[in-house]
Amino acid sequence: MGPRQIPTQPFLGGALPRPGKALTALMVGLLAIWVMFAVGINWGGGGEDIFGLLAGNTAKIVRHGQVWRLLTAPFIHLPSGDGAVGHIVTTLLGLYFLAPSLEKKWGGKKLLAFVYGAALTGFVLQMLVELVMPASMAGRTTNPLWFGAVGAVEAVAIAWALSFRGQQVMLMFVLPVSSTVLVVFVVGMSVLRLLASKSTPEGLFSPFGAMLFGWLVGGGDPAPIRRWWLQRKLRNVQAQKRTVARAGAPKLRVIEGARANRDSDNPPDKRWLN
Structure with a gap:
């Protein structure tokens, strides 16, 4: 039940509040x-x-x-x-x-x-x-x-x-x-x-x-101080996620060979190899 659905009881309906x-x-x-x-x-x-x-x-x-x-x-x-x-x-x-x-x-x-x-x-x-x-x-x-x-x-x-x-x-x-x-x-x-x-x-x-x-x-649901805490916690989780992603990235990379160069639209100029 949301906060606006909770009956306030006190004032306009005729019933007095019932404190817990x-x-x-x-x-x-x-x-x-x-x-x-x-x-x-x-x-x-x-x-x-x-x-x-x-x-x-x-x-x-x-x-x-x-x-x-x-x-x-x-x-x-x-x-x-x-x-x-x-x-x-x-x-x-x-x-x-x-x-x-x-x-x-x-x-x-x-x-x-x-x-x-x-x-x-x-x-x-x-x-x-x-x-x-x-x-x-x-x-x-x-x-x-x-x-x-x-x-x-x-x-x-x-x-x-x-x-x-x-x-x-x-x-x-x-x-x-x-x-x-x-x-x-x-x-x-x-x-x-x-x-x-x-x-x-x-x-x-x-x-x-x-x-x-x-x-x-x-002041509300969530309250401002709780909203700030949740946003801060979310930023920390996102920062940790980015750190883990960077740390887990592969350290090896593939270097293209001659075949890849041969198939490209601009093959290397080999006139100066001899």
Whole structure:
């Protein structure tokens, strides 16, 4: 069954998506972690120190070697404040409505690896930009801590749109739009936030790294990075074939004799032989 034949389930037919086991476990895990920190920080009077140790921090990772922050940052979301509920709900709804189709197409393990890889790629880009950005500009456009999986959800949106071209999705769960419009909306919103310098928990730059990952790894069938690998492998095989053909060519050749010369239209001139 081709990618366009796989039912997306979610939006126009009335049936809600049915996440598989892997996606369900991911969503339940993210929600459970958020609830744990929200209850602990807002009602239990503790947990802020642990949350701070799990969140990404460029200076701590680079200067103090706290690499685990990069690995744990995608799993935590804003536990308190005005945008706390919206942060986790946006992540869960994005995964719920877009990821089930990819899970059916790829399988649960690949989907989980894709989501995690997209989040890590986004945070790596966030770190690199913060390292090269002047300190005066970094203070206005970046937060000390970055965390969350919204960037990974944007990567899922890119992969879904490029894998299921021509299908529709309910934008903001209300407006039906094509896959192309979804790509324009997702990329455009990240650009607008960057231009407005509107800080987000994930950082202003991590969504671009995540979306790039989404295009390279999930953008079609085959994806661009797999297409490049297959073309490179084909070129290597063709080069090896040419090398073997040259090495196996016969080293002896036939030299034409007098009979061949006699039968030709221009026989050799023998006047100078005596």
